[in-house]
Amino acid sequence: MTGGRLLAARYELTEPLGKGGMGEVWAARDTALGDRKIAVKLLSTQRLASLSGTTDPEELRRRFLRECRVTARIDHPGLVAVHDAGRDGDRLYLVMQLIEGSDLADHLAEHDPYPWPWTIAVLAQLCSALAAVHAHRVIHRDLKPGNIMIRPDGRATILDLGIAAVRGDDEETRLTHTGTLLGTPVYMAPEQALGGTPIGPATDLYALGTIGYELLAGRPPFHAPNAPGLLYKKLHEQPEPLQRLRPDAPTPLTTLIHHLLHKDPQHRPADARQVFDALTPHLPHPGTTSATPPMDPTRPFWHPMAPWPATRPTAPQEPDLATALDEIKRLLALGHYPQVAELLSRTLPLAAARYGDSSPIVRxxxxxYAATLLDTGQYARALPEIQRLAQEFTAERGPYDPLVLQLRADEQLCLRHLGHA
Known part of the structure; x- marks a missing residue:
């Protein structure tokens, strides 16, 4: 799949945003509505067929659209909005709101140790969204930091209800087989991993507890080399007490997270509303601070409904930076990579001056910038950028992280072209 393709004679794909087991996500433009920026998820019909038990394309399309209708009915500011869904040739697609910001995994890496007030604010925002999801008898089943965006104004948004299970009415059966194992093992509740029994809201609450634990501890509650090993630990071991790892965090917060991680779903909190109520005493009170930095998840509580950015631009480079970022996106969509590289080389110092070298936006x-230099064959300029990124991500994520491995492969490619390998 390449940029520039038009889906349904309306949605123009511009650049890839990510790829997973269920398909790939693209940034795109809605040509029927003034080139509105959107995200388009293209789903693998082969993968869906293996999960749903049917290879009939019409049956796949029918089930897919039925599930999209259910999730599209859920209206909450903490959920990505669904605009459209359909089939184009042999591809099923889902058109969604395009969310700017940093995913929670990167946000944690940039702010480790994660401030405990931020942890409370993120969990509270997620609880609010999950309460809306569960009220529609939908279970997310794959809640994880990579599926959560922290927006520039601090709002947390859940991106993907793509493998959500619809509970209840026969006419709204789930897209995948009952008993099919879907989700991410690290964040998966024991009953979800075991299969064979219906899952419910408590399954998402376990994932919420795992996220909370990771935000405070900098790592998930359990580690194992494979999924069976993880399941064994979840069933037979207890995570290291958070109060020992983060003595600065309030005891009610660490106790609540361990409560969410209970092995038995019947012994977890009753629902997302109860978790939100438990977090409420520790949330900021509106108006008690004057300013917050970008991507501060406490901001929606300090300054509800306040405009963003919080102040009018005063520095002379502000309009230039905004204009440059828009121009970079436009040139990328057109495939003008040499111009993108040159513009990025001038824009990066402006962005670093405003946001800081370690900010998610600058990263x-x-x-x-490194990818564009590599794509245009500017290996001598790309090499130091790639090496710097590889060093930083290795320190944060370890040498075997997929991004680190890709950066090391790009480094070797540069060295070969420069005659150093």
Whole structure:
């Protein structure tokens, strides 16, 4: 799949955003609505067929659209909005709101140790969204940091209800087989991993507890080399007490997270609303601070409904930076990569001056700069950028992280072209 393709004679794909087991996500433009920026998820019909037990394309389309209708009915500011869904040739697609910001995994890596007030604010925002999801008898089943975006104004948004299970009415059966194992093992509740029994809201609450634990501890509650090993630990071991790892965090918060991680779903909190109520006493009170930095998840509580950015631009480079970022996106969509590289080289210092070298926005621009230099064959300029990124991500994620491995492969490619390998 390449950029520039038009789906349903309306949605123009511009650049890939990510790829997973269920398909790939693209940034795109809605040509029927003034080139509105959107995200388009293209689903693998082969993968869906293996999960749903049918290879009939019409049956796949029918089930897919039925599930999309259910999730599209859920209206909450903490959920990505669904605009459209359909089939184009042999591809099923889902058109969604395009969310700017940093995913929670990167946000944690940039702010480790994660402040405990931020942890409370993120969990509270997720609880609010999950309460809306569960009220529609939908279970997310794959809640994880990579599926959560922290927006520039601090709002947390859940991105993907793509493998959500619809509970209840026969006419709204789930897309995948009952008993099919879907989800991410690290965040998966024991009953979900075991299969064979219906799952419910408590399954998502376990994932929420795992996220909370990881935000405070900097790592998930359990580690194992494979999924069976993880399941064994979840069933037979207790995570290290958070109060020992983060003595600065309030005891009610660490106790609540361990409560969410109970092995028996019947012994977890009753629902997302109860978890939100438990977090409420520790949330900020509106108006008690004057300013917050970008991507501060406490901001929606300090300054509900306040405009973002919080102040009018005063520095002379602010309009230039915004204009440059828009121009970079436009040039990327057109495939004008040499111009993108040159513009990024001038934009990065402006972005670093405003947001800081370690901010998610600057890190994202640096990754784009390195990739563009590599794509245009500018190996001598790409090499130091790639090496710097590889060093930083290795320190944060370890040498075997997929991104680190890709950066090391790009480094070797540069060295070969420069005659050093």
């Amino acid at each position: 994202s621009l640096r990754k784009q």
